[in-house]
Amino acid sequence: MIDETAPPRVDSEVGPLRAVLLHRPGNELKRLTPRNNDQLLFDSIPWVDRAQQEHDAFAEVLRGRGVEVLLLADSLRTALEDQRAHTAGVHAAVDERRLGGDLADSVRSHLTSVDAGTLAEVLMAGMTFEELPFAEGSSLVRMMHDPRDFAVDPLPNLLFTRDSSAWIGDRVAISSLTMPARRRETAVLDLVYAYHPRFRHAARAYGAHSAPIEGGDVMLLAPGVLAIGVGERTTAAGAESLARSVFADGIAHTVLAVPIEQSRATMHLDTVCTMVAADAVVMYPLARDSLKAFTLRPTGDGGVKVTGPAPFLSAAAEAMGIDRLRVIDTGLDPVTAEREQWDDGNNTLALAPGVVVGYERNAETNERLMAAGIEVLPIAGSELGSGRGGPRCMSCPVLRDTI
Numbered sequence: 157m158i159d160e161t162a163p164p165r166v167d168s169e170v171g172p173l174r175a176v177l178l179h180r181p182g183n184e185l186k187r188l189t190p191r192n193n194d195q196l197l198f199d200s201i202p203w204v205d206r207a208q209q210e211h212d213a214f215a216e217v218l219r220g221r222g223v224e225v226l227l228l229a230d231s232l233r234t235a236l237e238d239q240r241a242h243t244a245g246v247h248a249a250v251d252e253r254r255l256g257g258d259l260a261d262s263v264r265s266h267l268t269s270v271d272a273g274t275l276a277e278v279l280m281a282g283m284t285f286e287e288l289p290f291a292e293g294s295s296l297v298r299m300m301h302d303p304r305d306f307a308v309d310p311l312p313n314l315l316f317t318r319d320s321s322a323w324i325g326d327r328v329a330i331s332s333l334t335m336p337a338r339r340r341e342t343a344v345l346d347l348v349y350a351y352h353p354r355f356r357h358a359a360r361a362y363g364a365h366s367a368p369i370e371g372g373d374v375m376l377l378a379p380g381v382l383a384i385g386v387g388e389r390t391t392a393a394g395a396e397s398l399a400r401s402v403f404a405d406g407i408a409h410t411v412l413a414v415p416i417e418q419s420r421a422t423m424h425l426d427t428v429c430t431m432v433a434a435d436a437v438v439m440y441p442l443a444r445d446s447l448k449a450f451t452l453r454p455t456g457d458g459g460v461k462v463t464g465p466a467p468f469l470s471a472a473a474e475a476m477g478i479d480r481l482r483v484i485d486t487g488l489d490p491v492t493a494e495r496e497q498w499d500d501g502n503n504t505l506a507l508a509p510g511v512v513v514g515y516e517r518n519a520e521t522n523e524r525l526m527a528a529g530i531e532v533l534p535i536a537g538s539e540l541g542s543g544r545g546g547p548r549c550m551s552c553p554v555l556r557d558t559i
């Protein structure tokens with residue numbers, strides 16, 4: 157039963173999912189070209205119509221299981237109806253360092269006059285110089301830029317709502333994203349959480365302008381227990397300050413900082429490991445024995461005590477207060493394992509303990525999960541996956557039942 161009045165709260169990875177924030181891919185994906193895709197963090201140029209169909213099917217699988225699907229574009233539009241949000245949105249769209257003073261002023265005054273829907277579109281899909289509505293301006297910046305250069309950058313990675321914000325208990329942490337191509341996502345999520353009626357009253361965890369953390373690295377192993385991947389995206393400083401913030405707010409008692417290889421294939425902790433049940437994970441076989449963790453706990457007087465490193469699986473089990481964290485053995489040969497890891501085989505989204513959504517293409521990983529008693533709801537992802545993200549990356553749970 158969908159209850160739109162229930163306040164957001166997430167205290168595990170696997171509690172029955174009630175509401176989730178997704179972003180249906182839009183015009184921002186049409187900005188990708190072979191010249192900019194690397195910088196914009198896509199590995200190829202997605203076929204946008206098909207990506208939308210795949211995404212619609214993903215949302216339908218979730219709705220079919222009683223999950224309320226909130227779409228980021230709608231939420232942003234609603235937030236921008238508030239005049240204060242609109243003003244902040246204009247401010248977030250205009251980068252004076254890119255446009256120079258004169259052009260920045262004209263773009264600002266133009267955007268101030270547009271409606272919430274148009275501003276939302278500019279914030280997500282960006283704007284090229286040739287799309288600027290006013291006729292030939294005399295600005296040097298305008299004259300010297302190629303008409304197809306971006307006056308406002310597009311945000312194609314909004315699709316991965318996991319990374320830009322994460323709920324920890326009843327608080328939301330808005331990420332401080334590492335890659336330049338994603339930094340402005342912080343402002344978009346900030347607007348949604350500050351001004352959308354559904355979220356307006358939510359308390360914040362962490363400060364969005366602190367050291368880098370990304371939601372793909374944040375895993376709620378159990379109520380009060382967080383694992384934070386530290387690698388290409390989340391920095392050690394980010395993990396430490398998130399730990400301090402959740403300890404200070406009393407929403408976690410243990411944080412595991414988990415070093416992961418700094419590479420594109422393992423950009424976030426959830427590319428190598430996701431939870432499929434309250435005591436079980438699916439994990440990239442090569443990570444199984446090598447993953448380590450530092451354990452952070454509050455000292456009680458405002459400090460943080462760090463121990464370890466110890467093997468991740470035992471540190472996690474201890475922090476969770478269970479005998480053993482089971483790894484569903486995908487038993488794959490190294491080549492298949494590497495192929496399916498790259499295609500987000502380990503990046504599942506749990507809808508309940510033992511029920512996960514996974515990309516259908518990772519046939520072998522899914523088969524092993526099913527053999528271990530996990531129900532896998534397969535979705536197509538040939539186009540969605542071109543940005544290197546699976547079902548967990550593409551979803552930000554805002555409400556899960558407690559288990």
Ligand SMILES: NC(=[NH2+])NCCC[C@H](N)C(=O)O
Pocket residue numbers: 196197198313316318319338371372373423424426427543544545546548549
């Ligand atoms: N949680 C995740 N694994 N997210 C995947 C994000 C992919 C995105 N293209 C990026 O590079 O940022």
